[in-house]
Amino acid sequence: MNCSFAHEWLQRRLDGESVEESPLWSAHLHECPDCSVLVEAAQRLQQGLQRWPDPAPPLGLEARIIEAVFLDRRRRMRQRWVMGLALAAGIVLALIVRFHGMRLSPSIEREPDESASVPVLPKEEAAPTLRDSAAELGEVFTSLTSQTANETVEQTRRWVSQVPSPTLPKVDLLSAEATARPLREAGQGVSEGLEPVTNSARRAVGLFLRELPPMDTEPSGL
Amino acid sequence: METWTQVGNVNADNDAMLVRRCLHGDAEAVRLLVNRFQGDVFGLCVRLLHHRHDAEDVTQEVFLRIFRSLRRWDSQRPLRPWILRIAVNRCRTLLAKRTRRPELVDYLQDSVPAPPADDSGELVREIEAAVAELRLEYRTAFVLFHERGQPYEDIALAMDRPVGTIKTWLHRARLEILNFLRRRGMVGDGAEEQSSARNGREPT
Ligand SMILES: [Zn+2]
Numbered sequence: 001m002n003c004s005f006a007h008e009w010l011q012r013r014l015d016g017e018s019v020e021e022s023p024l025w026s027a028h029l030h031e032c033p034d035c036s037v038l039v040e041a042a043q044r045l046q047q048g049l050q051r052w053p054d055p056a057p058p059l060g061l062e063a064r065i066i067e068a069v070f071l072d073r074r075r076r077m078r079q080r081w082v083m084g085l086a087l088a089a090g091i092v093l094a095l096i097v098r099f100h101g102m103r104l105s106p107s108i109e110r111e112p113d114e115s116a117s118v119p120v121l122p123k124e125e126a127a128p129t130l131r132d133s134a135a136e137l138g139e140v141f142t143s144l145t146s147q148t149a150n151e152t153v154e155q156t157r158r159w160v161s162q163v164p165s166p167t168l169p170k171v172d173l174l175s176a177e178a179t180a181r182p183l184r185e186a187g188q189g190v191s192e193g194l195e196p197v198t199n200s201a202r203r204a205v206g207l208f209l210r211e212l213p214p215m216d217t218e219p220s221g222l
Numbered sequence: 223m224e225t226w227t228q229v230g231n232v233n234a235d236n237d238a239m240l241v242r243r244c245l246h247g248d249a250e251a252v253r254l255l256v257n258r259f260q261g262d263v264f265g266l267c268v269r270l271l272h273h274r275h276d277a278e279d280v281t282q283e284v285f286l287r288i289f290r291s292l293r294r295w296d297s298q299r300p301l302r303p304w305i306l307r308i309a310v311n312r313c314r315t316l317l318a319k320r321t322r323r324p325e326l327v328d329y330l331q332d333s334v335p336a337p338p339a340d341d342s343g344e345l346v347r348e349i350e351a352a353v354a355e356l357r358l359e360y361r362t363a364f365v366l367f368h369e370r371g372q373p374y375e376d377i378a379l380a381m382d383r384p385v386g387t388i389k390t391w392l393h394r395a396r397l398e399i400l401n402f403l404r405r406r407g408m409v410g411d412g413a414e415e416q417s418s419a420r421n422g423r424e425p426t
Pocket of ligand 1: 028
């Protein structure tokens with residue numbers, strides 16, 4: 001047996017295992033002063049640990065903890081209600097602002113509508129959702145970009161006709177048309193991109209409502 | 223209270239049942255949970271912080287955290303290591319704050335309970351001093367095993383480390399304490415006897 005085996009044996013004994021004192025072990029202790037001192041120190045440690053006073057919690061700590069737990073619980077419930085009310089008020093306010101915005105917008109929007117070739121959007125009666133607004137925005141963006149693309153193509157066509165043909169390579173007008181397509185798709189992307197925002201808002205409200213404790217539980221309870 | 227009588231078993235050893243009752247707002251279950259675990263939490267805090275007053279504050283804070291996050295406890299796992307883990311983390315946070323401003327308080331003054339008045343008092347005091355010198359991980363493993371009587375698996379859960387690491391830490395903690403006791407002359411006589419006996423046999 002060597003020292004590392006002896007240490008392992010000692011650790012197992014301190015773990016509480018009932019390990020046999022083999023003749024090999026005794027022989028090693030007789031020839032190794034380090035290990036024999038260590039074994040004695042371990043015996044002293046075990047003696048001391050048996051008398052090691054347990055730091056018992058002071059009287060009244062339990063009551064203080066319980067009181068603090070219930071206080072904390074009540075305070076957190078109040079906070080939740082305040083937060084809930086604030087959230088609800090925010091949503092109502094947002095809806096009111098949106099609704100009033102729709103009422104005011106037709107008179108402002110009409111004039112530029114007639115001069116420009118932007119398609120007129122249908123007027124809505126009910127307060128629109130955020131997703132509807134996103135869709136509207138996407139459509140306007142699409143029509144504007146496709147209009148700009150058309151104008152650009154037309155301009156290019158005019159320039160090309162003015163330039164003497166032998167000095168200029170042939171311009172592929174079809175490919176210029178094709179650039180308008182990604183822009184149109186980007187417009188739709190805006191509307192789709194805003195969809196997670198509306199969804200996560202809905203989820204946040206749902207989550208909050210689920211977190212609210214049921215009203216019929218014991219008020220003194222946790 | 224109604225749930226209490228329905229359950230029938232006043233001991234309610236089943237931690238999952240106790241937690242469920244706490245979550246349903248059963249005040250008696252809250253009291254029972256605090257009563258069941260405050261000794262372990264407070265005992266660990268005293269040994270790690272070396273300060274009874276701080277240990278009381280941290281124990282209270284630990285229980286606030288326990289009840290706030292009780293919903294997140296995985297009922298497939300034992301409750302005690304989960305609770306002890308919160309206590310270990312709180313102590314670690316406080317000790318980190320202390321080392322940032324060590325000049326404020328002398329923490330070894332209002333320390334641990336008084337050792338026994340008989341001749342074993344000195345031995346206990348030396349063991350306490352040795353434990354206080356250990357680095358935090360070793361000390362935590364040592365106290366959880368030797369004072370709180372927790373098995374390796376539960377210490378691993380409480381300290382969020384593999385069982386092998388806990389074993390290594392505990393073994394090193396013991397060796398450091400044994401060497402401390404030796405340096406402090408707590409093993410003198412026996413060792414001398416052993417060595418003289420050995421010297422006597424040497425010629426053979
Ligand atoms: Zn050896």
